[in-house]
Amino acid sequence: MHRGEGGLATLETTLMITILVPLLFAVIEFGDVFQRWLAQESATVQVARYAAELGGDAPEVRALLDDSLRRSGIDPSLSTLDVTPARVGWREPLTVTVRTSATVAIPFLFTAAIPLRTTTIVRGELAR
Amino acid sequence: MSAITTIGALPLLIVILVTTLELGSLRVVAARVRSAADVAALVAVNDQDDVELERTGRLIPAADAADVARSVFAANLEPIAAMLATTPVAIAGGASVRVDAAPATVHISATVPVRTPVFGALFFHPITDIAVVANGGAR
Numbered sequence: 001m002h003r004g005e006g007g008l009a010t011l012e013t014t015l016m017i018t019i020l021v022p023l024l025f026a027v028i029e030f031g032d033v034f035q036r037w038l039a040q041e042s043a044t045v046q047v048a049r050y051a052a053e054l055g056g057d058a059p060e061v062r063a064l065l066d067d068s069l070r071r072s073g074i075d076p077s078l079s080t081l082d083v084t085p086a087r088v089g090w091r092e093p094l095t096v097t098v099r100t101s102a103t104v105a106i107p108f109l110f111t112a113a114i115p116l117r118t119t120t121i122v123r124g125e126l127a128r
Numbered sequence: 129m130s131a132i133t134t135i136g137a138l139p140l141l142i143v144i145l146v147t148t149l150e151l152g153s154l155r156v157v158a159a160r161v162r163s164a165a166d167v168a169a170l171v172a173v174n175d176q177d178d179v180e181l182e183r184t185g186r187l188i189p190a191a192d193a194a195d196v197a198r199s200v201f202a203a204n205l206e207p208i209a210a211m212l213a214t215t216p217v218a219i220a221g222g223a224s225v226r227v228d229a230a231p232a233t234v235h236i237s238a239t240v241p242v243r244t245p246v247f248g249a250l251f252f253h254p255i256t257d258i259a260v261v262a263n264g265g266a267r
Binding site for chain 2: 015016019020023026027030031034037038041042045048049052091093117118119120121122123125
């Protein structure tokens with residue numbers, strides 16, 4: 001191989017890498033975001049059901065959320081939980097919102113934090 | 129040569145990427161729709177007829193159980209309203225809700241139209257319907 005051909009091959013490989021690596025990482029990173037979103041969605045529904053049975057916000061509700069997020073690989077210390085209103089009676093609407101963020105890092109392009117917000121609305125099921 | 133091939137194939141690679149992302153997004157919306165219907169069925173079936181419960185001890189869904197199911201279904205679709213092709217209230221209004229007294233159960237079946245602009249541009253399929261069925265039983 002001549003010296004010039006070797007240089008050309010290096011240039012071509014560099015070009016390919018700068019195009020293909022971001023594409024590959026985009027699929028992997030966004031796949032991870034979707035997986036986290038699904039896990040958070042599922043955790044929010046479980047937490048909302050539990051909050052409805054307990055009549056609103058309670059330490060047990062927050063503990064369940066932390067446990068569910070941790071099992072899904074999401075750091076619970078970076079999440080926020082809103083239970084509105086804090087106390088509900090039988091048949092009163094209860095809104096549970098969980099917020100986290102996922103970091104997407106695409107080599108050569110950008111790194112960004114994507115906010116993930118999931119909400120479930122239930123009704124109070126505390127015994128009459 | 130390989131660099132030219134890669135650059136030439138770039139549009140195809142980008143199409144594959146955006147299709148994958150839209151498919152992922154559609155899966156997330158489908159999960160959201162499923163959980164919205166599940167929660168609606170559970171909340172509706174827990175809306176018991178208090179008078180009948182006190183009188184006979186039997187669990188019978190309240191008279192407004194179907195309305196409760198629809199309103200909770202619509203409320204839980206609201207967070208993804210921007211991705212839907214029609215309003216959550218219209219989707220919930222068009223859903224089939226059946227309430228059975230014995231055993232006390234609530235069944236919801238609905239078709240949820242979701243905007244899929246990438247599928248629209250590529251496959252002339254701008255709206256994808258998600259069919260969902262949910263059942264809840266009193267305990």
